[in-house]
Every structure is written in C-alpha cells, then in structure tokens.
Amino acid sequence: MRALSVGHRFAISRLVLVPAIxxxxxxxxxxxxxxxxxxxxxxxxxxxxKAKEKIAGKETPEASKPGTATEGSKSAxxxxxxxxxxxxxxxxxxxxAALTPMAxxxxxxxxxxxxxxAHTLRINAAKKCMENGQAALMAGRTSPNLTVAAKARAxxxxxxxxxxxxxxxxxxxxxxxRAGAFAxxxxxxxxxxxxxxxxxxxxxxxxxxxxxxxxxxxxxxxxGDLPESQSSVPxxxxxxxxxYQFALLRERIALFALSSADATVxxxxxxxxxxxxxxxxxxxxxxxxxxxxxxxxxxLRWKGSGDLSKW
Numbered sequence: 001m002r003a004l005s006v007g008h009r010f011a012i013s014r015l016v017l018v019p020a021i022x023x024x025x026x027x028x029x030x031x032x033x034x035x036x037x038x039x040x041x042x043x044x045x046x047x048x049x050k051a052k053e054k055i056a057g058k059e060t061p062e063a064s065k066p067g068t069a070t071e072g073s074k075s076a077x078x079x080x081x082x083x084x085x086x087x088x089x090x091x092x093x094x095x096x097a098a099l100t101p102m103a104x105x106x107x108x109x110x111x112x113x114x115x116x117x118a119h120t121l122r123i124n125a126a127k128k129c130m131e132n133g134q135a136a137l138m139a140g141r142t143s144p145n146l147t148v149a150a151k152a153r154a155x156x157x158x159x160x161x162x163x164x165x166x167x168x169x170x171x172x173x174x175x176x177x178r179a180g181a182f183a184x185x186x187x188x189x190x191x192x193x194x195x196x197x198x199x200x201x202x203x204x205x206x207x208x209x210x211x212x213x214x215x216x217x218x219x220x221x222x223x224g225d226l227p228e229s230q231s232s233v234p235x236x237x238x239x240x241x242x243x244y245q246f247a248l249l250r251e252r253i254a255l256f257a258l259s260s261a262d263a264t265v266x267x268x269x270x271x272x273x274x275x276x277x278x279x280x281x282x283x284x285x286x287x288x289x290x291x292x293x294x295x296x297x298x299x300l301r302w303k304g305s306g307d308l309s310k311w
Contacts, residue, residue, distance in 0.1 A: 129203035157194035243311040257292040
C-alpha cells in the first residue's frame with residue numbers, strides 16, 4: 001500500500017502547486033462600463049491622499065517653489081477638479097497613438113491566456129483521472145500494474161523533484177524568482193507524474209507551457225502578489241492628460257468600440273456621445289475597431305490602481 005499513500009501525498013501537493021494564475025488568466029473580465037466606478041474611486045482616493053499630505057506638510061520642496069511645474073503640483077491641481085471626459089479629434093489622435101502600440105502586448109497576452117486555458121483543462125482532466133484511479137484502488141476494484149520500467153522512471157522523477165526542491169529553496173535567497181518559479185512548476189509536475197506511475201495509472205500531467213510560465217513570472221514572481229504595472233504611455237499624452245483622464249477617456253473609446261460591434265452592449269451614460277464626439281470617433285472607427293477584440297477579452301484594460309501609478 002506504500003504506492004497508494006504516496007499517491008495521496010503527491011495528489012494533495014499538486015492540487016496546491018498547480019499555478020492559480022492559469023485559472024485567473026482563463027477567467028472572463030468585466031466590460032468597459034464596469035470600470036468607471038473603480039476608476040472614479042481611484043481618483044477620489046488620490047485626491048484624499050493628496051489632501052492628507054498637504055495637511056501633514058509632505059508636499060515636495062519642488063512642488064512648493066513658485067513657477068515650478070512638477071508632476072506633483074500638476075497632479076494635485078488637475079486631480080482636484082472634475083475630470084473632463086469629452087472626446088475631440090486631437091484628443092482621440094493622442095489616445096490612439098498611445099493605445100495602438102499596447103495592442104501588440106495585448107495580442108501576446110491573449111495568446112498566453114489561450115495557452116493557459118488549454119493547460120488548465122488538461123490539468124483538470126489529469127486530476128479527475130487521478131481521483132478516479134485512487135477511488136478504484138481504495139475500493140479494491142483495481143490493483144497497481146507496476147512494470148520495472150515504471151518503477152525506475154518513478155524513482156528518477158523523485159530524485160529530479162528533490163533536486164528541484166533545493167533550487168526553489170535557494171531561489172529566494174539568490175533573488176532569482178524566474179528560476180524558482182520554473183523549478184517549482186517542474187517539481188510539482190514531476191511529483192504528480194511519479195505518483196501516477198507509482199499507482200499504475202495513465203493520467204497525463206504536463207508541464208506549464210513556457211510562455212505561460214514567463215507571463216506568470218513577469219506578473220506575479222513567486223510571491224503571488226501583483227506588482228505595480230509598468231504600462232508605458234507616450235510623453236505627449238502624459239503631458240496633455242492626467243492619468244485618470246487618460247484612463248476614463250480610454251474607457252469611453254472602449255465603449256464606442258464594443259457598442260459599435262454589438263448594439264446590445266450596455267454602455268451607461270459614459271457611452272453616450274455628442275454629435276461632435278461621434279463624428280470624431282466614426283472618422284477613426286477602423287483604427288478603433290482594431291483594438292476592439294482586446295477591449296472585449298480584457299487584455300487591454302486597467303486592472304487596478306497600480307496600472308495608473310506610473311505617470
């Protein structure tokens with residue numbers, strides 16, 4: 001019965017080790033309209049924070065110098081007023097010049113999500129296979145069919161997993177989260193592969209695709225905590241718009257793109273455009289619609305306050 005108990009231990013271990021990001025990447029995102037409440041709250045919180053800093057005397061020396069235009073003074077003044085969400089031709093050109101290059105990154109993210117989703121389906125199928133196999137063994141309906149080759153492979157997998165365990169441990173102190181994350185994924189996969197062999201089953205546990213792992217490492221590292229986004233917005237757009245204005249205008253463009261492709265999309269008051277706005281948007285409809293798939297699947301959207309922190 002040793003193989004069965006080991007299988008239980010490995011199964012529990014792998015259920016924990018299967019990267020949660022694969023599930024997150026496969027989860028649908030809310031539409032553009034749903035973001036306005038979040039973004040407006042971010043803006044309101046920023047105003048409160050700036051007010052607290054002013055009361056506490058924490059304004060930077062540069063911001064207090066007469067005639068000095070700094071990011072701190074600009075944001076404090078701009079964010080304290082209602083955000084102008086009106087779209088005109090020149091603003092649209094600036095917005096699209098900033099958003100269009102982001103579509104390339106959005107396409108890469110879309111491909112990663114597809115890979116992650118497919119991998120999640122395979123892992124879930126393998127887990128179900130193992131659960132059924134364990135149940136059959138415990139009920140005595142089947143018995144392990146262990147070949148000499150399977151035993152040898154299981155022993156080798158156990159040695160390889162132990163070696164990778166040391167890599168995971170040292171990666172924290174070495175400051176190499178990429179190596180640690182890859183090692184952890186490989187270690188967990190090898191443990192499950194060994195457990196399958198040890199129980200005489202035929203369940204298939206695959207390694208996480210490299211592109212998905214690279215995305216996980218870049219986004220989450222090993223801690224599982226989201227870092228601040230490093231989204232790049234051209235200097236001209238950053239000079240023209242506040243970060244909240246840029247975010248809100250981007251959502252209005254997204255609402256135009258989504259509603260143009262699907263008239264049933266609920267857009268709210270932010271998706272209602274004046275004749276002048278609609279004329280400017282329609283003139284650039286072809287360029288805007290290239291972004292529409294990424295607005296729709298959520299790869300070209302703001303995730304939280306960290307996305308707006310770099311300005």
